[in-house]
Amino acid sequence: MNTYLPPRGMRDIFGEDAEIYEYVFYEFKRIAKLHGFKPVYTPTIEFFKLFAEKSGEEIRETMYVFKDKAGRVVTLRPEVTASIVRLYLRSLRGWVKPVKLYYVAQCFRYEEPQRGRYREFWQGGLEVIGVEGLMGDVEAAYAASRFLESIGVIHKYVVGNVAFHRAIMNVYGLPDDFQEHILHLIDKRDVDRALRELSGRSRDASNLLGEFLGIGLEEIEEFLNHRRSILGDHLDKLLFEYERLRGFIDILNKMGYEAEYDPLLVRGLAYYTGLIYEYKAKSGDLRISIGGGGRYDGLSTVYGGPYEYFTGLALGLDRIILALGNAKVAGRVTAAIIALPGIPMEEVFNVKKLLEEYGVSSSIIHVKKIRKGLSIASRKGYKYAIIMGVREFSEGKVSVKDLETGVQETVNIKFLPLYIILRV
Ligand code: HAM
Numbered sequence: 001m002n003t004y005l006p007p008r009g010m011r012d013i014f015g016e017d018a019e020i021y022e023y024v025f026y027e028f029k030r031i032a033k034l035h036g037f038k039p040v041y042t043p044t045i046e047f048f049k050l051f052a053e054k055s056g057e058e059i060r061e062t063m064y065v066f067k068d069k070a071g072r073v074v075t076l077r078p079e080v081t082a083s084i085v086r087l088y089l090r091s092l093r094g095w096v097k098p099v100k101l102y103y104v105a106q107c108f109r110y111e112e113p114q115r116g117r118y119r120e121f122w123q124g125g126l127e128v129i130g131v132e133g134l135m136g137d138v139e140a141a142y143a144a145s146r147f148l149e150s151i152g153v154i155h156k157y158v159v160g161n162v163a164f165h166r167a168i169m170n171v172y173g174l175p176d177d178f179q180e181h182i183l184h185l186i187d188k189r190d191v192d193r194a195l196r197e198l199s200g201r202s203r204d205a206s207n208l209l210g211e212f213l214g215i216g217l218e219e220i221e222e223f224l225n226h227r228r229s230i231l232g233d234h235l236d237k238l239l240f241e242y243e244r245l246r247g248f249i250d251i252l253n254k255m256g257y258e259a260e261y262d263p264l265l266v267r268g269l270a271y272y273t274g275l276i277y278e279y280k281a282k283s284g285d286l287r288i289s290i291g292g293g294g295r296y297d298g299l300s301t302v303y304g305g306p307y308e309y310f311t312g313l314a315l316g317l318d319r320i321i322l323a324l325g326n327a328k329v330a331g332r333v334t335a336a337i338i339a340l341p342g343i344p345m346e347e348v349f350n351v352k353k354l355l356e357e358y359g360v361s362s363s364i365i366h367v368k369k370i371r372k373g374l375s376i377a378s379r380k381g382y383k384y385a386i387i388m389g390v391r392e393f394s395e396g397k398v399s400v401k402d403l404e405t406g407v408q409e410t411v412n413i414k415f416l417p418l419y420i421i422l423r424v
Pocket of ligand 1: 268294
């Protein structure tokens with residue numbers, strides 16, 4: 001075993017990549033806050049049972065599950081939404097609704113690693129609690145789109161609504177775990193097998209679902225109204241779900257985003273109850289989803305709490321960074337302060353503080369010879385070297401060398417930050 005290698009599917013992120021990660025995290029949080037979402041941090045390790053029931057076949061199979069030293073069965077979180085519901089039930093029920101939360105969190109899934117698929121990855125999530133209507137869905141989706149735009153990721157929405165698939169199977173009395181299995185097959189795009197296995201239990205259910213999977217958005221209303229006698233009590237709810245689906249696509253289109261309906265979209269997680277959607281990057285060659293979300297109304301009851309409305313999404317930040325391609329992070333101005341012998345340490349830090357106040361990032365290089373200091377500064381890629389030598393310093397001045405052009409000038413310390421900022 002090569003001890004320098006991290007475990008399979010895990011990565012070290014460093015150098016320029018790490019700068020890009022920081023920038024993307026920062027932008028996600030900035031936009032989330034601008035849209036009124038509040039930060040939350042939940043544990044990386046949760047009880048397995050939090051995810052066991054409603055994660056869906058695929059995610060359940062890919063979870064890192066182990067016993068802690070006291071024999072409790074715990075898991076590295078495969079996602080954060082279940083923790084959000086747990087947190088809400090435990091601590092946020094008294095908050096004025098809607099409760100809007102965001103997170104940037106590491107998640108873990110034991111999947112086969114490939115481009116854009118890792119065993120440890122980062123999600124940026126937005127969740128809205130307590131809104132029954134479409135506005136909750138749109139608020140989260142719009143904030144996500146604004147974030148993607150702010151970092152330059154052109155994207156589109158693929159939208160579906162799993163309430164239809166579920167209602168069709170409910171009408172024929174098919175049990176939940178069997179429904180999950182069928183949805184899982186559709187999610188894998190193995191529709192033939194899904195319908196075949198469904199037919200084994202109920203030929204009518206299979207025919208009806210098969211028909212539904214073949215129709216477009218404009219035909220749904222008629223499809224539902226024609227099945228009035230079969231759908232019975234489900235009809236009103238499904239008409240409502242149709243309105244939400246159409247409304248979501250319409251409003252996104254009106255706001256200038258591409259959004260298309262896909263009856264085969266069911267998503268991997270078992271807790272979705274209605275509207276669902278995924279984000280695809282339009283530029284680059286990344287075909288896999290860069291994010292996804294939807295309605296998970298009532299998930300609170302699975303944990304013994306009262307019924308509540310939930311909607312939200314999570315963006316796959318690693319994939320979004322891949323979709324960014326070779327984008328360079330707008331560089332912050334950086335300077336190396338070369339402090340020569342004889343300069344009091346506190347004065348070096350005073351110069352640093354002055355630069356910091358103007359947003360100039362600096363590092364101190366303590367050397368005996370200017371040449372050595374300049375060599376380190378340019379090899380480390382700083383834009384400027386600020387040379388603090390005894391003679392100039394006694395006159396309240398420093399030398400500033402532009403390491404890209406080689407131009408060097410003597411500057412009054414008072415004007416140092418402005419000199420640097422104005423030259424950029
Ligand atoms: P999800 O679709 O399972 O949804 O994951 C969201 C995003 O995380 C995916 O679209 C993808 O970009 C990224 N992702 C998933 N697995 C990996 C992986 N192995 N490597 C890299 N990126 C990955 C959820 O997790 C839901 N909790 C979303 C949600 C929030 N629904 C409602 N609220």
